[in-house]
Amino acid sequence: MAGMSFVSPEFALLCLLFFPLYWALALYPHAQRTLLMLSGYALYASWDWLFAPLLLVYSLAVGAMGMWLARQPHRRLPACVALTLSIACLVYFKYAEFLRTSLLALFDVLGWHPLLPEWDVVAPVGISFLTFQAITYLVMVSRQPSSLRPLPQVLLFLCFWPTLFAGPILRAERFFAQLDAGAPGQPRETLVALYSIVLGAAQKLVLATWLADTWVDPVFKSPEQYGGLSVLAAMVAYTLQIMLDFGGYTLIVTGLALLLGFELPVNFRQPYLARNLQDFWMRWHVSLSSFIRDYIYIPMGGNRLGFARTQANVLFGMVLSGVWHGPNWTFVVWGLLHGLGVVSVNLYKRAAGPALPAWLAHTMTLLFVALAWVFFRAPSLEAAWRMWQGVFFNDRAFWQVPPGPMWALLALVMGFLALSRHAAALQADLVARLQAWPVWRLGVLLSLSIGGVVALGPSGVPGFIYYRF
């Protein structure tokens, strides 16, 4: 099952037809929004035609629940019912089989062998993101019934294709505020948009693909065939790959949304420059971490119920963040590791431990994040353990010839970290320079950039890591 990717040639060619038509309809907002909605459904149906009616039914249900919520005098219980129903949908499609096998394993340990129903359903792509966006709408309406939206607008929000497949999680308030602010159907910050799309495509197609093909995939597949240094290098490579893959994807959809006239929330703030795990989570996948903070952690009491309860809330939120990524124990362990890491940071601060030198804090954080990523990438806990074993308990020579040029990997890592510090300034400076260029020169530069990405990219269309969530 593979649909139309945002980095596929057919998508790029369709954009050449779609965007001029979309902009031409700016004077006719209804027609323009209808086109936007239809394009969202068409893209969703490209993965599996059944997904489109499913999305429609789900969106209609969310819209109807919103209307029902807005009419209730006391909305706490109805809101719980509405949220439970929308989450039940996610559980049904994504977690039922995981729950079934986990329960069977548990019952097996207890010596009980019940017959649980078999579960053969196909989860619509991006259902985790869709559910969270739906939740933001339901919560918005339950808090402020006057914010209720007409059904067509709810449908548009839930099929808004830049965020439909892999985020960033766009909150209802933010989307509708832009819709209300005037005519979003004109391209905004066009040079930033083009810069984002080209940079994102280069990150994804050239750099992340090279890291995956050369280092990550071969070693994660068979770590026992490589020496300790290669396994360690693969972990480092994956740390960079996931950043370039997801960060590149976010840049692309941010640029596409700007061309549609919408602004997406910031999803990354140079996370690998973080000096502790709290800091990391304020920089990595910000739209998810802030969702968990605002919709789970704070409603659970946040830090208002004492130190111990705060740490329990942190741990719960982080494990939930892990589980959200997929029905696999590897994600549970990944979330748990990060939760324990954040709790440790809190304990250290509470014990008034001495402030670590910046370089040491940065290195420790990056090391922790890289080691935890192993659980994110490995298909099973056993496979993750084999990777760790590959570094520390390996029969092969530590220096055995690695699967790729080590100098290139080191150069890429060092270059990335160095550029991260100046990314915002570099972007602002470059865009300012481009603003002074005539249009024809921009066209030439864009052509060369696209050509360069195509020339250096893979022959097929690689999938995005976050598409599976």
Place this chain on the structure above:
Amino acid sequence: MSATFSSPQNLSPRQLGWVLLAAGLLNTMLWLQSLDIYLDTRWQWRLQSVLPAAAFTPSRQWASWWGRAVAVVDPEPPTGQGPAPLLQPLQALPVGEFWPTLAQQKALPGPQRMLFAGDSMMQGVAPLVMRELAQAHPDWQLTDLSQQSTGLTARRYFDWPRTIAKAIETQQLTWVVIFLGPNDPRDMFLPDKRVSFATADWLQHYAARVDEILAHAHKHQVCVLWLGLPAMREDRLQRGVQVLNHVFHDRASAFGTDYLATEPLIGVASLPFQKYQRDETGPSVSLRTEDGTHFTPAGLRKITQAVVAHIEKAVQP
């Protein structure tokens, strides 16, 4: 200087449209040949069928300038090897039946040098088989070249017969294990014609590609284990499995090589697709991922055990 060419703070929709169109058309022209191969592989649609041959000239020159010469048509089998007549004509097997495993080879004694070739199905199976074999035989050389989205039909996208032939010679292989197929139930584009899937012509040309691998292996005394395909969720693939397994089994019979039926392990293609399988003692286990093509860890385990057992038996004196 006209307004259109003034320094823009923000491009207008009209300017932006022209810039995108120019960049898009220029790159389409320069990469047209690659785009044709991509569209052919991904959507089974060829630009060659709607554009004149001259339209591809700039992209061919550009590609060769980049050192990325791309095949215009599928490479032909070696001289003298034409379409292969099948031993048995294609026939629908009775419901519940499948082509059985063939174990006709004995490996030469000593450490084996084994290649794993195939598509994303093999990408799942190969690491597990390699791990088991490496533990039992640390002196064996095991190489995995499997690559997703590949097969034998779209040969100009990825040429397995030539890749395997090259590996046989450079690595002095003793075994080739092949598991592919879900990307193959589709029409074949030959230099002079389009051949519809599952027609007699298609079967002969597809069999010729299988033969090219088997003949090269036979010439170099390399054992080949070809894995048959199990049932698939998608109707198109389910029908394709029955056709492809017929060819794989037929050609293995003709060359005296091995064929391992995965249908009894995972699901018989002449029966409705089932994701779950119930063991005699335990609860039902899901063997397939959501897409109904690939395998869960439990499914991979079953295939791995069968492959390892088959190879172990073949290397016993």
